[in-house]
Amino acid sequence: MSTDPVWPEEMFSDLDRTGPVPLYYQISSRLERAIREGVIPAGARLENEIAIGERLGLSRPTVRRAIQELVDQGLLVRRRGIGTQVVQARVSRPVELTSLHEDLTRVGHHPTTEVLSVEHVAADEDAAARLQVPVGTVISRIRRVRSADGTPMAILENLLPPEFADITAADLEKQGLYEMLRARGITIKIANQTIGARRTHGDEHELLDIAKGSPLLTMDRVAFDHGGRVVEAGHHCYRPDLYSFETTLVSR
């Protein structure tokens, strides 16, 4: 048995077969938007891969790859012998290789950053281990407070290797750290993150405008470029009443 098309006729009428954007990506991103906006409703059954391919003039592997992207995101479910369906559950976007600054902007908040300090210091043993540089190397240590719509949300402490010694406080007020690195042609390929919790220490409660000793949500991250070099090491603490980490897990 086959299924009627569940998307508007013209949805894929303007595929660009010559440009740099892969066909599978054009398909999957259009489909993703239609699903997230509800144009294709939860529970809807898609046509089978071959039928879609014929309608769009694409080979089956290309259609398949587009669909697989959405399966990996948790938007679609496939079962052999059954078909492909739009998932019923609400799906959150995965934790991504972006900064808090970009996260907030995307959600429509207005993030501001106060740079508390930009120091150039000799790496102690701990910092050297995290950045994978020799002890004593002169590194940059940044401390910032990020607010959304005027409310302090997080304290961001970052360590940078020597090559970024010229980054200034003024730069960091305007852009997120990751934007700035990207503008310098630095591509972050991999990051290891650890999410935990602890009490406030030192002046953290003042900076975040919460009670002394109250809980903080923490995230430690080490980011690497394609060559395996450490680009950045961060220790962030978030106000747990204002911030949490959401993920959607998909079984393989």
Added chain:
Amino acid sequence: MSTDPVWPEEMFSDLDRTGPVPLYYQISSRLERAIREGVIPAGARLENEIAIGERLGLSRPTVRRAIQELVDQGLLVRRRGIGTQVVQARVSRPVELTSLHEDLTRVGHHPTTEVLSVEHVAADEDAAARLQVPVGTVISRIRRVRSADGTPMAILENLLPPEFADITAADLEKQGLYEMLRARGITIKIANQTIGARRTHGDEHELLDIAKGSPLLTMDRVAFDHGGRVVEAGHHCYRPDLYSFETTLVSR
């Protein structure tokens, strides 16, 4: 230019071309083990896809898929025009659709579970919303304490829809909840997780043997089967000095 083989000659000598295990999976899992065990060292360059295919008697798409699995896991990095390399950074396994019970077992700890209560109650508004059942439906509410090697690590509160009303405390002492669901043929396809932090409430500090009002790491999860039905809704709190969430993020 081409590269010398970086893995032992016999590593892929016993591929099973008739069994149910996909060839790409046989390749990727063997490669993963070799990388994690250091048999293939960090920074090593792999041969190109076509050469590997010829050596193993496989087509390029099959080899490519095997490699892609490891790229998605953050173990390999590929760059066009350059080649494929083993990543230098330590890579942690991603947060998975498994239970804490299985996580601990895998790391070699001995998890024990104390079942505090198994109740069958009418769902209030909050519980009904989380399980997506009508208010007043009789659901199961489970409360457990999980310990590793005798130390309490987490309080696990779970809500189950009516179909699991027959699960007993005795069952839960022996197996993780997820194992039990799997044994009943329930496949969890998707889960939404939120990780946060808060202070202890009520008797939580006693159960976890920590100070009253101290920080907890929390994880809320709603798990769905392939049909979008809610299988389980959980609220877990962890001792932040004993537990944290690790992830490796990979840029696409």
Added chain:
DNA sequence: GAGTGGTCTAGACCACCAT
């Protein structure tokens, strides 16, 4: 038995990077 997704093959052309 009919229909579906899962896997695999054998090619092709292109964009990017190094030399």
Added chain:
DNA sequence: TGGTGGTCTAGACCACTCT
């Protein structure tokens, strides 16, 4: 200029599910 991964095609066979 040669080597690499990125994309795409046009088939094929199989395993699974429903009726």
